[in-house]
Amino acid sequence: MQNINLSRVDLNLFVVFDAIYREGNLTRAAETLNLSQPAVSHALGRLRERFDDPLFERAGKGVAPTPLAKAIVGRVRAALQDLESTLTEGLAFDPAQARRVFTLAARDVMESTALPPLMARLQQQAPGIQLRSVRIPRRDMESALSSGQIDFAADVLLPVSDQIEHQSLGEEQLVVLMRPDHPQAGQRWDLDAYLGARHVLVSSRADGPGVEDFALTRLGKVRDIALRCQNYYAATQVVRETGLLLTLPASYADHLLREFSGFTTRPLPLALPPLELHLYWHKKASRDPAVMWLKDQLTQLMPARSVKD
Incomplete structure (x- = not known):
């Protein structure tokens, strides 16, 4: 048998092979496949050339498989069933049976407040799904979604x-x-x-102002930043031990006040528009029911969370 380059093989040929084997007759196989008899004969000819074997020989009014055809039919049918299952799963996503890994680009505020209820739901409805939460620079978000490096970004x-x-x-x-x-x-x-107090600024960037600092600059004001760190949990522990102030999303502050003692909050004394949080995904992923299912879970379970940086 020739070495076969799969990329050059029409996989529909194996559908024809299976139909001929099952029907034992080229005419009936053609009727089953809604093809003409010459088209089925042509497909069989191409398979014979590929395998360097007749595959089917005349037997009475029909055809009978050769020893090679009998040897490969099981693997051909298994492969066709796997392909059919793959297509079916792609069209009809079953969370309870799914085995999939999704990647979400999120900031630490969202990890703290949104991941616990999300994972609780996934454990109940989709125990085979795994979730990875990563941090992606904003400038790389679109390329990461396009390449499939991440499925979502918040x-x-x-x-x-x-x-x-x-x-x-x-x-x-x-x-x-x-x-x-x-x-x-x-x-x-x-x-x-x-402005009379000293502050903690949380940012994944090594330098540059926060959202509140842009607003202060427009007023000709500058606050005294004593510490710049990368995540809010570390910043809150500093606040607990010092006289520093931390400007942070209200949702995370509410979470802290529910879970821990030793904190109090005040409104930000700046006229700032609210920060809008969006969930992002690539257009091509809209055709994937698994991705759309997880999108629904995210939008249901992730109330407004700021990812200020």
Whole structure:
């Protein structure tokens, strides 16, 4: 038998092979496949050339398989069934039976507040699904979605091409976290009080201002940043041990107040529009029912979360 380059083989030939084997007659095989008898004969001729074997020989009014055809029919049928199952699974996603790994690009606030309820739902409805949460620089988000490196990204509203689809998850306000015994906690709270304290800035970037700093710059103001760190949990522990203030998403502050003692909040004394959080995915993924199913879970279970950076 010749060495076969699969990329050069019409897989429909094996559908014809299976039909001939099952029917034992080229005419009936053609009727089953809704093809003409010459088309079936031509397909069989191509298979005979590939395998260098007749595959079927005349037997009465029909045909009988050769020893080679009998030897390969089981593997051919198994392969066809696997392909059919793959196509069926792609069209009808069953979360309970799915085995899939999804990757979400998210910031640490979302990991803390959204992943627990999301994983609880996945364990109940789709125990075979695995989720990876990673951090992707915003400049790389679209290329990561296009290449399949990530399936989703959750971030603030960003400019993207028409190849990237997105859905709003809500809006987020910023608040200021401090210790209950902080000097500012019992005094008049305004912009002067905010600027009179020292601050923690959370950012994955090595330098550059935060959202609130842009607003302050427009007012000709600068705050005193004592610490710049990469995640909010570390920043909250610093706030607990020091007199520093932390400006953070209200949803994460609410989470901290429910779970831990030793914190209090004040509204941000700046006129800032709320931050919009969006879920992003590539346009081609909209044809994948598994991705769309997980999108529904994310949008249902991920209330407005800021990913301020």
